[in-house]
Amino acid sequence: QVQLVESGGGLVQAGGSLRLSCSASGRTFSNYAMAWFRQAPGKEREFVAAGNGGSGRSTSYSDSVKGRFTISRDNAKNTVSLEMNNLQPEDTAVYYCATDRNIWYGTGVAAYRHWGQGTQVTVSS
Numbered sequence: 086q087v088q089l090v091e092s093g094g095g096l097v098q099a100g101g102s103l104r105l106s107c108s109a110s111g112r113t114f115s116n117y118a119m120a121w122f123r124q125a126p127g128k129e130r131e132f133v134a135a136g137n138g139g140s141g142r143s144t145s146y147s148d149s150v151k152g153r154f155t156i157s158r159d160n161a162k163n164t165v166s167l168e169m170n171n172l173q174p175e176d177t178a179v180y181y182c183a184t185d186r187n188i189w190y191g192t193g194v195a196a197y198r199h200w201g202q203g204t205q206v207t208v209s210s
Contacts, residue, residue: 094204107182135190
């Protein structure tokens with residue numbers, strides 16, 4: 086049974102930073118792509134960032150977070166992180182990590198079968 090557990094969400098003022106973590110269990114994920122998505126109230130789940138399996142050096146970001154967010158992975162710990170800087174109120178959402186049996190990342194929701202329960206990020210103005 087694949088399990089993903091996110092942590093690190095919270096309330097932060099605009100311009101602040103947060104670091105989200107996603108811990109994976111049930112399988113070794115070192116060879117599989119991992120991604121972060123987010124969903125704001127009343128909106129569809131949207132892509133935030135992804136990295137390929139293995140080194141994770143190949144990454145992709147949505148235009149709205151490029152230059153502010155950084156995805157990274159620690160294969161020894163089976164974790165993926167999302168460093169978020171210069172947060173803005175429009176970044177407020179529930180953030181989800183996701184993975185699937187593919188070394189190459191996708192940017193669509195349908196590319197991932199395994200999801201965490203999400204962690205709330207709230208940015209006040």
